[in-house]
Amino acid sequence: MRAEIITIGDEILIGQIVDTNAAYIAQRLNAVGFVVSERSSVGDRAEQIVRSVEESIERSDVVITTGGLGPTKDDITKTTLAKMFGGGMRIDKRVEEHVREMLAARNIAFNELNRSQAMVPESCKVLFNAHGTAPGMWFEREGKVVISLPGVPFEMRHLMEDEVLPRLKERFDLRQIVHRTLITSGLAESMLAERIAEWEEALPEYLRLAYLPSPNIVRLRLSAYEVDGATVEQEIEQQFKKLEALIPAHIVGYEGATVQEMVHNMLIDGGKTLAVAESCTGGSISSKFTAMAGASAYFLCGVTAYANEAKRDLLGVDASLLEKYGAVSEQVARAMAEGVRRISGADYAVATTGIAGPTGGSPEKPVGTVWFAVASERGTEAMMRISGTDRGQIIDRATAYAIEMLYKELKRA
Amino acid sequence: MRAEIITIGDEILIGQIVDTNAAYIAQRLNAVGFVVSERSSVGDRAEQIVRSVEESIERSDVVITTGGLGPTKDDITKTTLAKMFGGGMRIDKRVEEHVREMLAARNIAFNELNRSQAMVPESCKVLFNAHGTAPGMWFEREGKVVISLPGVPFEMRHLMEDEVLPRLKERFDLRQIVHRTLITSGLAESMLAERIAEWEEALPEYLRLAYLPSPNIVRLRLSAYEVDGATVEQEIEQQFKKLEALIPAHIVGYEGATVQEMVHNMLIDGGKTLAVAESCTGGSISSKFTAMAGASAYFLCGVTAYANEAKRDLLGVDASLLEKYGAVSEQVARAMAEGVRRISGADYAVATTGIAGPTGGSPEKPVGTVWFAVASERGTEAMMRISGTDRGQIIDRATAYAIEMLYKELKRA
Secondary structure (H helix, E strand, C coil): CEEEEEEECHHHHCCCCCCCHHHHHHHHHHHHCCEEEEEEEECCCHHHHHHHHHHHHHHCCEEEEECCCCCCCCCCHHHHHHHHHCCCEEECHHHHHHHHHHHHHCCCCCCHHHHHHCEEECCCEEECCCCCCCCEEEEEECCEEEEEECCCHHHHHHHHHHHHHHHHHHHCCCCEEEEEEEEEECCCHHHHHHHCHHHHHCCCCCCEEEEEEECCEEEEEEEEEEECHHHHHHHHHHHHHHHHHHCHHHEEEECCCCHHHHHHHHHHHHCCCEEEEECCCCCHHHHHHHCCCCHHHCEEEEEEECCHHHHHHHHCCCHHHHHHHCCCCHHHHHHHHHHHHHHHCCCEEEEEEECCCCCCCCCCCCCCEEEEEEEECCEEEEEEEECCCCHHHHHHHHHHHHHHHHHHHHHHC | CEEEEEEECHHHHCCCCCCCHHHHHHHHHHHHCCEEEEEEEECCCHHHHHHHHHHHHHHCCEEEEECCCCCCCCCCHHHHHHHHHCCCEEECHHHHHHHHHHHHHCCCCCCHHHHHHCEEECCCEEECCCCCCCCEEEEEECCEEEEEECCCHHHHHHHHHHHHHHHHHHHCCCCEEEEEEEEEECCCHHHHHHHCHHHHHCCCCCCEEEEEEECCEEEEEEEEEEECHHHHHHHHHHHHHHHHHHCHHHEEEECCCCHHHHHHHHHHHHCCCEEEEECCCCCHHHHHHHCCCCHHHCEEEEEEECCHHHHHHHHCCCHHHHHHHCCCCHHHHHHHHHHHHHHHCCCEEEEEEECCCCCCCCCCCCCCEEEEEEEECCEEEEEEEECCCCHHHHHHHHHHHHHHHHHHHHHHC
16 A cells, blocks of 8 residues: 655745654554655645645555644645535534633633634544644545644644554555664675675565665665565564674664664663763763653763863863863863763763864864763773764764764673 | 755655755755745655656756665666666766775775766766765756755755855846744744734735744744845835734744754853753753854853752752652752852853653653753742653753743843
């Protein structure tokens, strides 16, 4: 079964927001067995919405749209779909009651615009939005389904889980889609491809291989569409075993799990704790860990010591080290990791200190220079990397390197 | 002039990555005067790439694609476009030399796959990629332009700035696109729309108004497409002045500037410093500030004190407060803000402590409860908010509330 996703809103076309809804919906559709064959984004214009929905229904079995369901004039998805599917509008009592209650809880008066949110096309089945004021809608035509969801990400997500996916699974006879990802590190994409060329050549027809490069990491994904899941999962497991024999030193993990998820699980399973000392990464490492549910089991503290005084006063980095070697140095990285480990009593500590730019570089320490250290009861390791030219990229890469260093240290334990 | 964006890659269709490239390209195209009328994403399949590029050229003057230019077998954009535009392939000496140099710098051997990256369609003009091994390509047909860029975000960005935009500005006679955004807070979307209905009604035809709601904030954007920029900017300024008279207490700022950018600029302009103490937001507030170039001028330190011991030992929060009121309380939020201000010597300090979930809630303090405090020489303010049901959403909202509270405090100064 094929599905397409259409995200609606001028803010997407002018680049004012990044479209995260499409990725989420795609993932969830894949998980239940839909092949997402295309995604598109159009503006808040009736003729564009109608054309793209018509084209997508032509090619696919299910079309999911998001956005354009707000109470204000610029939002026209509901009236546009109502016209497209024919019939009038009706008031939905349950939605009206719910909107009243939601507004009352926030001390907001119910007005005509809110009442308009309870108006729904007669041609649709209403998908109740427990977390917002705009309901979802489910239309059908000649065996094809068009679903309209609000653009607010968490409302959309709850509607997908609670209303859309259960109905789709019931409505369509779905086969399975299997994606498995293996994470390699330390081999550039071209070298990796050369090393595994014969293995790649011998893969069964129905398995598609993709290379996904990111800083210092290449993910290899095997995908099979609309198959018998259990059999294919076994086949992929066999194939990954063969691959492991070819590049044993370069496999860091499996699955869609990010390296921070692997560290998270290793710390929880091992009953160990973590502390973080950041300079150039500025809280990014801490926020990656604390974003994961359950982090409080091991995450004791993170210190973003941007100023030299903060490195000295909060982390106990010796002022003489800062003066002699500079803040971006092996000595200071080590002292930061050891310092945060000492003050927090954590089992593991990781530290970064570097130059994220755009200013602050020098010939000896160009922008992108970052020192890393990991401290544990086994002592302290340090390493340096120079990478990136852009502030955001340098912070992202340094965050990834630091978490990977921690991962390697945990694996050694 | 109209443009479309096509992002290519199975990883986008299965939702393995969020497509940030399309938003960036849309923004930059808008800035030079292109109306982005549609965006789409297709898989690494030749017939799909050809169909979507053909459809987009039909509708628009310029089509920009990203992705599918890597050295491995799953990447087929280059050969597909070469066939579509006719003619053979040739080796590009400058690209070859550059790939050799880039690999040598990373100690990677040059192999056949890398050589393939220097092969380019005879039908295209090569766009030199100084930051990566896959060159960009510029094709033309009947006055229309198709541009293919690599999918690695920072390589794509550099190519856009250095190669694509200057050529597009030269090639097309572009008019201007104006977007201006005003940020309101404290009024729900429906109330705001009611309050400004008459003003909205009286807007000139060519100005499009959009409402963009996010936690506690509604952005109002006025857009005008393909106009005389200077005149329209003046008109919008007049319109925003009228609006200010209608909702004076609810306007927090202008422009695409985020609230953290406004705080960033206010701190730099005022020569003031900042320290952050986080519990449930876990480093997210710190990382928002430190992501901005120039943050080191004011950002002294951030402490993510997750464990109670960290709140006590690092921030000097009295153990009796933690015991008596619990970590999620007004008293502890105040003590955290005052603590981090004291240990860092910062002018301003902001603190968060709350329950991000999914566990840890109670009837008195449900998941989503967050206490905030801002400390300055004028004393300490505190507030509480209960919002959100999902961990990521709770962290995002709490981060936004904390930064807005800081913004209000700075405005009062």
